[in-house]
Amino acid sequence: MKNLTKKQLETLVSDLQKEVESLTLGTARTQVETELEAVRQTELEAVRQTANEHVQALVSAQAQIAAAEQATIVARTQVAIAEEAAEVAQAQAAAAEAARAVLQQQLNAAATAPAAAGTGDGLEDLPEIARPAGSGWSIRESMDMNRADYAEVQRTIRGLVIRAQLDWTEDFRRQDADKLATLFRAARKAHPVLRRYINNWATAAIAKQYMQNKRKHAYMLN
Structure with a gap:
């Protein structure tokens, strides 16, 4: 370089x-x-x-x-x-309240109405029917009533049992006498044919059966 x-x-x-x-x-x-x-x-x-x-x-x-x-x-x-x-x-x-009011009116009217000897409804000519003896007899057959009329009477009596405030938990024989009398009068007023049955035995039998069924049903539920 x-x-x-x-x-x-x-x-x-x-x-x-x-x-x-x-x-x-x-x-x-x-x-x-x-x-x-x-x-x-x-x-x-x-x-x-x-x-x-x-x-x-x-x-x-x-x-x-x-x-x-x-x-x-x-x-x-x-x-x-x-x-x-x-x-x-x-x-x-x-609707239930209206039905209760009607039943209450029937009870009140029956409680205050005097027992009439003759009503002009033609039932005076029909023979009275005594309670059957023994047990196991049919209420409807003993009343000599057809099924439709009997069902109507049943419905009325069941409603009257409630309105009369009967105690369905107790035996029928232990019910208050005044309440039973009110029940019988109201039932006869609603269905004059019930006067045929001596001492209200038909009304009592239907009411008793209804209360027994309610006790049986309550027992089954419990």
């Missing part, structure tokens, strides 16, 4: 410095770009994760809204059913 002049050496040094600076800037630029790309990817992943979380939250909220709407529909249906049942119960209670 030949000897270089000072000027040549200065030029060579300057060129080398420029090359070093160029290499340094390129490396730095590459490093910066790499770091920026890493940051961009990190931020992009964070954005994606946040978006997924928002979507999941939205889906969950929509499901909760749908469930709440369904629950509201069910609740409204139940309220409507309850209101309808309440209306039916009120109507039934009103």
